[in-house]
Amino acid sequence: MTTPPTPRGALIAIEGLDRAGKSTQCDLLLNRLISSGIPAKLQKFPDRSTPIGHMINSYLTSTSNLDDQAIHLLFSANRWEAKDSILSTLNSGTTILLDRYIYSGIVFSAAKPPVPVENPKPLSVSWCKAPDVGLPRPDIIIFLNISQEDAEKRAGFGDERYEKKEMQEKVRKLFEELRGEDSNDKEDWWVVNAGGTVEEVAEEVWRGVLEALKRVKEGNGEVRSI
Numbered sequence: 001m002t003t004p005p006t007p008r009g010a011l012i013a014i015e016g017l018d019r020a021g022k023s024t025q026c027d028l029l030l031n032r033l034i035s036s037g038i039p040a041k042l043q044k045f046p047d048r049s050t051p052i053g054h055m056i057n058s059y060l061t062s063t064s065n066l067d068d069q070a071i072h073l074l075f076s077a078n079r080w081e082a083k084d085s086i087l088s089t090l091n092s093g094t095t096i097l098l099d100r101y102i103y104s105g106i107v108f109s110a111a112k113p114p115v116p117v118e119n120p121k122p123l124s125v126s127w128c129k130a131p132d133v134g135l136p137r138p139d140i141i142i143f144l145n146i147s148q149e150d151a152e153k154r155a156g157f158g159d160e161r162y163e164k165k166e167m168q169e170k171v172r173k174l175f176e177e178l179r180g181e182d183s184n185d186k187e188d189w190w191v192v193n194a195g196g197t198v199e200e201v202a203e204e205v206w207r208g209v210l211e212a213l214k215r216v217k218e219g220n221g222e223v224r225s226i
């Protein structure tokens, strides 16, 4: 008698604007999945623990400066170095929660104000997307949507490089464009109102998770690529 192969885990990306509650919801979700008997693991991007992650951390905390293209490629490389581990974890039957993924990568780089002389144009969305092509594609992207007013009521911005109001407004607009851009990708996005209480948001997020688990169950077992 042969044992049926272990069904793969789901790849669930949690994205959203700053202070939308992504990390709060990832922690709750991880506990809820595990206590429901679903093996799960959290993978945060940027992963500041690797050598590439150390370079990203120095840049974000403004202890080093890098060309806009160079830091963009480092954020992407930080995902590529996790790719094999993501795939083997999914194929062993464990669900992965991604706290930010390629979508933050695209919008934060494309939202940057151009540097006047050396780099007079903003980085285009298509340029920003290119280095991530081939990475594992999430079964769902749960997008925590929060108004500027609600976000401002939460704990204040830190001192990191991108935590400025003008940048956040551009990021909001680019996320909206990204969600509406390609009709093939539309079903990947699960938009949640993140302006409610932590518990209210967690319930909406959980519905997205159930949808992702259903998609995996009904799928052919393969992890798609970006």
Ligand code: Z5A
Residues within 6 Å of the ligand: 016, 017, 018, 019, 020, 021, 022, 023, 024, 025, 045, 046, 060, 075, 076, 099, 100, 101, 102, 104, 105, 106, 108, 109, 154, 155, 160, 162, 163, 194, 195, 196, 197, 198, 199, 201
């Ligand atoms: N970045 C990039 O440029 N390129 C890339 O490829 C990637 C990222 C992957 C650091 O990211 C920066 O890297 C980020 C994007 C850029 N730049 N910015 N700005 P990060 O993930 O390390 O950022 P973070 O420090 O974790 O912040 P965050 O992600 O923006 O926050 P959050 O995770 O969404 O929120 P939170 O920490 O869960 O909650 C924020 C506060 O609100 C906290 O006090 C909570 O207790 C509170 N909270 C949470 N939920 C609620 C509700 N429902 N009600 C009231 N209060 C709440």
Ligand code: MG
Residues within 6 Å of the ligand: 022, 023, 024, 099
């Ligand atoms: Mg966070």
